[in-house]
Amino acid sequence: MSLRHAVLGLIAELDGASGYDLLKLFEISLNSVWPATQSQLYGELGKLTAEGLIEVVAKGARGRKEYGITETGRKELEHWIAEVEPKVPRRDDALLRVFLLGQVDRERALSFLDRQRERVEEMVAELAGLEEAVPWDDDNLSFYGRLVMEWGKQSLRARRDWYEWARNEIESRG
Amino acid sequence: MSLRHAVLGLIAELDGASGYDLLKLFEISLNSVWPATQSQLYGELGKLTAEGLIEVVAKGARGRKEYGITETGRKELEHWIAEVEPKVPRRDDALLRVFLLGQVDRERALSFLDRQRERVEEMVAELAGLEEAVPWDDDNLSFYGRLVMEWGKQSLRARRDWYEWARNEIESRG
DNA sequence: GCTTTCATGTAAGTCGTTACATGATTTC
DNA sequence: GAAATCATGTAACGACTTACATGAAAGC
Structure with missing residues (x-):
């Protein structure tokens, strides 16, 4: 149920926006924190309108509908931000592979970790x-x-260091 | 498509297992990397069997079915581990809240970050x-x-430090 | 007039969660 | 004999992805 709060939050920040906006x-802004597709977005706008959390405040050319947040919506948004405890994301594709790395031979395991470290380094550069x-x-x-972008950089650097460490652990294993 | 490789991987590591196993x-082991529910598991075992990646190698009491990995399954598993590039997880509930923190007043924003830092500290202790x-x-x-658990600790510590830093950034903002 | 950008909507399919449903075997 | 554990399966719903479909307005 986070997409709806992302939508609600952006409408509030922009003080009104269309699906296209x-x-x-x-x-450009939420892509690394909570990505959404066009189809998801329009669907959510429909639901939010039906539930009275947002409303159409203006209509423009080409069928454009501009939405604004309602009082109910604002309350829900603030409540969600400050009082609902976030759940910690757990699923991690790369870590699952590390966990199962005993299934491939040592050489492939090492090259996997090397490659991942490189990828992370590229991502750090991209973010910078x-x-x-x-x-x-x-x-x-x-x-x-x-602030969020700073977290992105820090966590990638931590990941890079860990890949390096893990690689050495495997190399020095009996 | 990672659940299937988690299942495949565990069956390979255990050298045969039932859905219940x-x-x-x-x-106990994959909960923090790739959690799965009972219903998901039995469904996946069915699909994997239908596609010939695993097979029933023994039947026991109470309808127990023990699965083993097939040659096809082993190839697919090794290919996935060593050659398919992992996708980096992006969605993060807590970061989305930080991004929208301008929607609540300063006091609530600060207390949000404090509380999150505390939660992370508890998680570090739990992991230890x-x-x-x-x-x-x-x-x-x-x-x-x-190795995976070590990453868990490192990333939580990085997150804790960041929460502390972000809190101070907000406090010292005009 | 043609292309690009703006703009919205829907359908099919997969994945994940929660809940329901059932029954056999072991342990106390 | 009752309770706990072992063991499997299915149904309903929500979230996410990919693809299809359509059309108006602006820029060149």
């Missing part, structure tokens, strides 16, 4: 590039977006 | 306790399980 904003490219403002979206 | 093993409680063997499952 949101789609663009998801791509993105950080420079983004025109950081001093609004809330920029401020909190920067 | 796997259910128990998922709970689990690590001591587990009877570490010197088989592959233990060896690689330990």
